Amino acid sequence: MNPTTVRTPTTVRLANIHKSFGRQEVLRGIDLEARDGDVISIIGSSGSGKSTLLRCIPFLEIPDQGEVTVGDETIVLTGAGHRFSRAERQKIRRLRGQIGFVFQSFNLWPHMTALQNVMEVPLHVQGRPRAECREEAEAMLAKVGLADKRDAWPAHLSGGQQQRVAIARALASRPRALLFDEPTSALDPELVGEVLRVIRALAEEGRTMLIVTHEMAFAREVSSHAIYLHEGRIEEAGPPQQVFLDPVSERCRRFVRGQAGPVD
Amino acid sequence: MGEAFTLLGFGPEGWGHALLTAGLTTLAVSACAFACGLVLGTLCAWAKIAGPPVLRRAADIYGVVLRGIPDLLVIYLFYFGGRQIVTAIANQFGHTGPVEISGFVAGSLAIGLISGAAQAEVLRGAFHAIPPGTLEAARVTGMRRWTMFRRIIAPQALRTALPGLGNQWQSVIKESALVSVTGLVETLRAVSVAANSTELPFLFFLAGGAIYLAITTVSGLVFRIAEWRAMRGQPAMRVGG
Numbered sequence: 001m002n003p004t005t006v007r008t009p010t011t012v013r014l015a016n017i018h019k020s021f022g023r024q025e026v027l028r029g030i031d032l033e034a035r036d037g038d039v040i041s042i043i044g045s046s047g048s049g050k051s052t053l054l055r056c057i058p059f060l061e062i063p064d065q066g067e068v069t070v071g072d073e074t075i076v077l078t079g080a081g082h083r084f085s086r087a088e089r090q091k092i093r094r095l096r097g098q099i100g101f102v103f104q105s106f107n108l109w110p111h112m113t114a115l116q117n118v119m120e121v122p123l124h125v126q127g128r129p130r131a132e133c134r135e136e137a138e139a140m141l142a143k144v145g146l147a148d149k150r151d152a153w154p155a156h157l158s159g160g161q162q163q164r165v166a167i168a169r170a171l172a173s174r175p176r177a178l179l180f181d182e183p184t185s186a187l188d189p190e191l192v193g194e195v196l197r198v199i200r201a202l203a204e205e206g207r208t209m210l211i212v213t214h215e216m217a218f219a220r221e222v223s224s225h226a227i228y229l230h231e232g233r234i235e236e237a238g239p240p241q242q243v244f245l246d247p248v249s250e251r252c253r254r255f256v257r258g259q260a261g262p263v264d
Numbered sequence: 265m266g267e268a269f270t271l272l273g274f275g276p277e278g279w280g281h282a283l284l285t286a287g288l289t290t291l292a293v294s295a296c297a298f299a300c301g302l303v304l305g306t307l308c309a310w311a312k313i314a315g316p317p318v319l320r321r322a323a324d325i326y327g328v329v330l331r332g333i334p335d336l337l338v339i340y341l342f343y344f345g346g347r348q349i350v351t352a353i354a355n356q357f358g359h360t361g362p363v364e365i366s367g368f369v370a371g372s373l374a375i376g377l378i379s380g381a382a383q384a385e386v387l388r389g390a391f392h393a394i395p396p397g398t399l400e401a402a403r404v405t406g407m408r409r410w411t412m413f414r415r416i417i418a419p420q421a422l423r424t425a426l427p428g429l430g431n432q433w434q435s436v437i438k439e440s441a442l443v444s445v446t447g448l449v450e451t452l453r454a455v456s457v458a459a460n461s462t463e464l465p466f467l468f469f470l471a472g473g474a475i476y477l478a479i480t481t482v483s484g485l486v487f488r489i490a491e492w493r494a495m496r497g498q499p500a501m502r503v504g505g
């Protein structure tokens with residue numbers, strides 16, 4: 001980011017995030033800031049804490065310590081087993097309302113059609129008018145190339161199509177930031193491309209995104225920043241050219257070399 | 265043969281009206297019992313899944329106790345035991361003499377209590393069959409708990425629970441015959457009375473069987489249709505897919 005330009009507002013910020021599962025400390029002091037329009041890719045070997053980090057943002061995992069900010073909502077944690085007050089729980093709900101989360105395993109609601117999945121949150125959580133929700137949901141499905149599948153049940157869609165519906169669903173709540181946890185890892189190789197294309201288009205629109213991925217070439221191309229995580233710490237962070245091609249950390253260098261695979 | 269038609273018909277000599285009313289009473293008492301059972305079963309399933317330890321334990325004990333005692337005894341307990349307690353309370357407030365309680369109400373509650381234990385298990389199983397990721401996907405949007413229950417959990421769980429609930433409905437209909445001990449004129453009671461006064465037990469008990477069979481068959485069909493509707497678009501439909 002160019003320091004001479006006016007700094008865009010912060011969308012997501014993590015400060016000194018710690019998280020343990022039992023005695024295993026999975027996150028050991030994570031600081032991270034995503035400004036409006038940033039696309040941050042998060043890489044690292046299996047078990048390094050990538051998913052946990054991403055899931056701490058909407059409190060799918062509750063950090064033990066640190067500070068989570070999304071938009072204007074900040075929640076401060078003071079230790080494991082923190083009991084949230086009523087006001088804090090409301091705050092967490094508002095914070096969640098400002099992000100869209102895309103899971104590795106899609107997690108569409110199987111009893112709703114594609115369109116119903118996309119309309120659900122605007123209609124039943126945000127309480128927006130039905131006609132508006134429907135119109136916007138249809139537009140989102142069209143954006144991910146699935147206008148013709150609006151009435152299809154999730155079980156009748158391919159993995160790639162399900163994931164694109166899931167992306168449309170995340171977009172429909174008008175989030176400030178989109179979080180992707182390995183969005184293509186559960187897909188057959190021939191279906192990965194269609195999902196990456198959608199994510200790339202979102203990056204080009206200037207969406208703020210955090211993407212955990214093993215797709216190195218893709219990450220290098222779409223992201224504005226990259227983070228390499230190792231044993232719960234950020235070991236390397238910087239512009240993608242640095243992290244993917246010329247990292248300072250020797251471990252990161254070995255990791256990106258090992259992951260590179262055939263050039264596509 | 266002609267005599268049988270007259271006896272079962274709706275003429276002045278016939279028992280048709282009495283049997284029809286009795287059949288409807290069976291249906292009504294079963295519906296009330298099933299509804300009680302569903303409410304109780306839902307509460308117990310919730311207690312077992314997410315309730316505080318005390319309630320979880322209570323729900324477990326409730327299940328064990330009702331599995332272990334005869335259904336007829338539960339009805340006696342509610343009807344005769346209930347009458348005794350209500351009378352005692354009424355006498356405290358200056359009322360004299362015994363107080364009658366409704367066989368319909370006591371019977372529905374008793375069978376509801378019995379069915380509730382079984383329905384709790386059906387619903388609990390159905391809840392655990394929900395893919396957890398779909399709940400997480402709801403939670404992450406900031407959806408409130410009640411909305412989540414209404415929009416995400418209940419529809420998915422009910423779909424899985426329908427066959428089990430259908431079985432429960434069938435057993436409730438059959439158990440409703442036990443309520444005849446309270447004097448409620450439901451199907452079994454009505455055919456017994458008719459059998460006694462006409463001295464034609466074979467004919468009237470056969471007619472009773474036919475009434476139960478008609479109720480279970482038709483309602484079984486309703487459940488089948490509901491299951492079919494609920495399964496639209498579900499993976500089970502993609503045979504070999």
Ligand SMILES: Nc1ncnc2c1ncn2[C@@H]1O[C@H](COP(=O)(O)OP(=O)(O)OP(=O)(O)O)[C@@H](O)[C@H]1O
Pocket residue numbers: 021026044045046047048049050051052053
């Ligand atoms: N709910 C949990 N309970 C206990 N341990 C957990 C839990 N979630 C994650 N862990 C542990 O925390 C560590 C980090 O897990 P995490 O899923 O964040 O890794 P990851 O970087 O996303 O790995 P992958 O690339 O395999 O997805 C792992 O050792 C994992 O076993």
Ligand SMILES: [Mg+2]
Pocket residue numbers: 050051052182
């Ligand atoms: Mg992971």
